[in-house]
Amino acid sequence: MQFLLEVVEILTNYVRKTFDRSTKVLDFHHPHQLLEGMEGFNLELSDQPESLEQILVDCRDTLKYGVRTGHPRFFNQLSTGLDIVGLVGEWLTSTANTNMFTYEIAPVFVLMEQLTLKKMREIVGWPEGEGDGIFSPGGAISNMYSVMIARYKYFPEVKTKGMAAAPRLVLFTSEHSHYSIKKASAALGFGTENLILLKTDERGRVIPADLEAKVIEGYVPMFVNATAGTTVYGAFDPINEIADICEKYNMWLHVDGAWGGGLLMSRKHRHKLNGVERANSVTWNPHKMMGVPLQCSAILVRERGLLQGCNSMCAGYLFQQDKQYDVAYDTGDKAIQCGRHVDIFKFWLMWKAKVGILRRFLSALITNVVPIFSYQPQHTNVCFWYLPPSLRGLPDGEERRERLHKVAPKIKAMMMESGTTMVGYQPQGEKVNFFRMVISNPAATRSDIDFLIEEIERFGNDL
Numbered sequence: 001m002q003f004l005l006e007v008v009e010i011l012t013n014y015v016r017k018t019f020d021r022s023t024k025v026l027d028f029h030h031p032h033q034l035l036e037g038m039e040g041f042n043l044e045l046s047d048q049p050e051s052l053e054q055i056l057v058d059c060r061d062t063l064k065y066g067v068r069t070g071h072p073r074f075f076n077q078l079s080t081g082l083d084i085v086g087l088v089g090e091w092l093t094s095t096a097n098t099n100m101f102t103y104e105i106a107p108v109f110v111l112m113e114q115l116t117l118k119k120m121r122e123i124v125g126w127p128e129g130e131g132d133g134i135f136s137p138g139g140a141i142s143n144m145y146s147v148m149i150a151r152y153k154y155f156p157e158v159k160t161k162g163m164a165a166a167p168r169l170v171l172f173t174s175e176h177s178h179y180s181i182k183k184a185s186a187a188l189g190f191g192t193e194n195l196i197l198l199k200t201d202e203r204g205r206v207i208p209a210d211l212e213a214k215v216i217e218g219y220v221p222m223f224v225n226a227t228a229g230t231t232v233y234g235a236f237d238p239i240n241e242i243a244d245i246c247e248k249y250n251m252w253l254h255v256d257g258a259w260g261g262g263l264l265m266s267r268k269h270r271h272k273l274n275g276v277e278r279a280n281s282v283t284w285n286p287h288k289m290m291g292v293p294l295q296c297s298a299i300l301v302r303e304r305g306l307l308q309g310c311n312s313m314c315a316g317y318l319f320q321q322d323k324q325y326d327v328a329y330d331t332g333d334k335a336i337q338c339g340r341h342v343d344i345f346k347f348w349l350m351w352k353a354k355v356g357i358l359r360r361f362l363s364a365l366i367t368n369v370v371p372i373f374s375y376q377p378q379h380t381n382v383c384f385w386y387l388p389p390s391l392r393g394l395p396d397g398e399e400r401r402e403r404l405h406k407v408a409p410k411i412k413a414m415m416m417e418s419g420t421t422m423v424g425y426q427p428q429g430e431k432v433n434f435f436r437m438v439i440s441n442p443a444a445t446r447s448d449i450d451f452l453i454e455e456i457e458r459f460g461n462d463l
């Protein structure tokens, strides 16, 4: 018990320091340095048990050499922030240490999941009482569910006979969509060549006419993914126009709202997802925009029965049909997993604690980002280049492109070494490496964004 109290102290100290701006975001070491062992902290597993004192040191140092993703100056990922209610939810979940597959061993959590999914479907705008869903291990898996369920809807015999039972099927998604759609086409046996990429406009949104032009003879167009909040630009595809084309050609419409789905909670910003109620399935990651601790992602399906039909294997040792309670609550056979982590409780608890606050926060967050930059981002992604003074006189040609491409990785490396802040970078299409700052951390203020820009200037000034 004493040990537990000491661990709690380590954790609460960590939490306190995470919000303290004089604490660094990270204490970076290269892999070989960590593997060689730090003072008093050795990653190697030994043959002898260690003392509880050492175990406490190990706990403390594990946090010390990690990255404070909840720090107000961490802008590196779409999932940031350290929400205290959410954290408590995760602790309680681990304490309960149970499994979502049956009502039998997770009665409260299973009901919370059902009620939360129902609420989410209502927010999407589907008629009351319709639909289904499940929490999955992340948006990539939720997107994979959508492709599986679509295939089951149109070609249920694939479940037993395999892809040979279906004609050549193609999927469509934006060139800016998340790579998990491509991964799903590979993993599910469609093949990446049967995923057709759609052109986007200058703000990264799908051009619907390109979809219509690509729905041609020779294959069966089956599935369209529209992204609500692309990962890099934060673009929102025009769902209504895409839905019209899906209806015309009888294609499944999935909305990947892993990043932007949180805006459905905002009266002011939900119009960016107009038409989402016409989707057949929706991915929504509360662990991104809504700040729920990792991980927490839902796949919502409009038609009831498909998840079960597609995935059920009726394992007799778990899902006995003669249990003396309503076995419809044994949701485990809808999943592609067997055991399933309890991702619902922290979200349910946060929802209870702050639904109104969350709404206001999302609105404030998005409104505040806009005036800093010269264009109007659609979401809280802000993509930009930093042009060091030495490149400013150069004409916009090949030489400048080549040199500019190297700027972001160099600044990022210096930033990691110094540990003061973190932001991501990437190339995209023709565009050389640029920074992508994302804001989803309620602890970040305007001054933290200014700080990031000042740090970029400090590191990049002499490049």
Ligand SMILES: *Cc1c(COP(=O)(O)O)cnc(C)c1O
Binding pocket: 078, 137, 138, 139, 140, 141, 143, 177, 178, 180, 227, 229, 230, 231, 256, 257, 258, 259, 285, 297
């Ligand atoms: C992050 C993201 C995903 C993947 O979600 P994970 O939870 O990381 O698996 C899918 N789609 C979009 C648009 C995303 O931004």
